[in-house]
Amino acid sequence: MKPRILSGIQPTGSLHIGNYLGALSNWVKLQYESEPIFCIVDLHAITLYQEPAELREKIRQTAAVFLAAGIDPAHSSVVVQSTVKEHAELCWLLTCVTPLGWLERMTQFKDKAAKQESIGDGLLQYPVLMAADILLYQANLVPVGEDQTQHLELTRDLAQRFNAIYGETFTMPETRLPAVGARIMGLDDPTKKMSKSTEGSGHAVAILDPPAVIRKKIMRATTDSLPHVDFENMGPGVQNLLTIHQAFTGWSGDQIRRHFQGMRYGDLKKTVADAVVAGLEPVQKKYAEITAEPGYLDRVLAESAARVRPLAAQTVRLVKERMGVYTA
Numbered sequence: 324m325k326p327r328i329l330s331g332i333q334p335t336g337s338l339h340i341g342n343y344l345g346a347l348s349n350w351v352k353l354q355y356e357s358e359p360i361f362c363i364v365d366l367h368a369i370t371l372y373q374e375p376a377e378l379r380e381k382i383r384q385t386a387a388v389f390l391a392a393g394i395d396p397a398h399s400s401v402v403v404q405s406t407v408k409e410h411a412e413l414c415w416l417l418t419c420v421t422p423l424g425w426l427e428r429m430t431q432f433k434d435k436a437a438k439q440e441s442i443g444d445g446l447l448q449y450p451v452l453m454a455a456d457i458l459l460y461q462a463n464l465v466p467v468g469e470d471q472t473q474h475l476e477l478t479r480d481l482a483q484r485f486n487a488i489y490g491e492t493f494t495m496p497e498t499r500l501p502a503v504g505a506r507i508m509g510l511d512d513p514t515k516k517m518s519k520s521t522e523g524s525g526h527a528v529a530i531l532d533p534p535a536v537i538r539k540k541i542m543r544a545t546t547d548s549l550p551h552v553d554f555e556n557m558g559p560g561v562q563n564l565l566t567i568h569q570a571f572t573g574w575s576g577d578q579i580r581r582h583f584q585g586m587r588y589g590d591l592k593k594t595v596a597d598a599v600v601a602g603l604e605p606v607q608k609k610y611a612e613i614t615a616e617p618g619y620l621d622r623v624l625a626e627s628a629a630r631v632r633p634l635a636a637q638t639v640r641l642v643k644e645r646m647g648v649y650t651a
């Protein structure tokens with residue numbers, strides 16, 4: 324049996340090269356090993372306020388970026404989370420077996436809560452909804468970036484807890500990180516993870532940024548006070564640029580070392596910018612094609628949702644049976 328793959332991205336802000344290298348490009352590589360489901364997790368997005376018209380637009384843009392990156396809709400399902408009601412339904416059922424302490428310990432919750440004046444309950448429940456996304460389809464494999472590993476641990480703990488209380492119900496999912504690019508750092512501050520929500524034009528390279536913008540952002544990336552690349556004494560900014568280059572080109576560690584040792588930072592940045600522009604060019608071209616074809620995206624989303632609904636309904640029915648509530 325091939326493993327079932329599930330993953331998701333929030334349709335907030337513009338998808339960036341961290342999302343691309345940490346998640347999307349890995350999904351593309353893995354997709355033919357299974358029948359994957361890739362979600363645009365709009366119910367997660369609204370755990371923090373989103374302007375409704377903008378959110379609707381971002382959902383479509385995110386779905387189109389999935390396809391542009393190489394997700395093959397004939398094989399993989401591209402699902403808007405809110406169109407399959409069982410995500411929310413399973414979330415409630417799981418909420419009832421989730422100890423509050425597990426949620427209060429989540430670092431992403433603590434980080435996000437610290438930035439808000441008042442927080443909605445949804446923000447606390449965020450990881451339960453994520454567990455529901457995964458367990459709903461009995462996924463075996465969840466390809467994500469490194470920042471999601473704590474959420475994945477909670478998902479496994481929750482599955483284990485449910486199975487222990489109500490009997491074997493859920494498949495235990497494994498986390499799959501990419502070999503290179505699991506944690507891309509901000510260009511302006513290489514001690515912080517590249518993030519959709521961080522302000523500032525020099526922070527992230529968006530997947531849809533025009534080549535001139537990509538070059539400008541990378542040329543301005545923060546490095547350190549040394550003049551050139553030294554593998555024996557390398558700061559996080561240079562390390563991050565080399566990781567980005569390696570992830571886009573697929574070069575080995577040895578190749579990277581031979582090519583870049585001693586290179587001046589200006590040349591390093593130019594080389595990295597070339598690799599990023601070249602890597603994103605086919606994605607951007609395909610994005611333009613997809614968005615120019617009327618009705619195509621809606622068709623893909625409707626077909627995908629129809630394809631996965633029976634599986635989602637089957638799991639929710641089983642969980643309800645196990646818990647003793649009505650299934651009709």
Ligand code: TYM
Pocket residue numbers: 329330331332333334341342343344345346364367452453456457465466467468469470471474504505506507508516517518
């Ligand atoms: P999100 O939308 O923050 O990020 C989507 C994916 O991109 C990865 N990622 C990164 N990888 C490398 N470097 C970075 N700087 C970087 N930033 C983001 C993330 O690890 C993720 O794989 N909670 C999830 C969405 C979600 C989900 C799920 C994921 C909801 N349900 C079920 C997997 C399975 C999130 O906020 O991702």
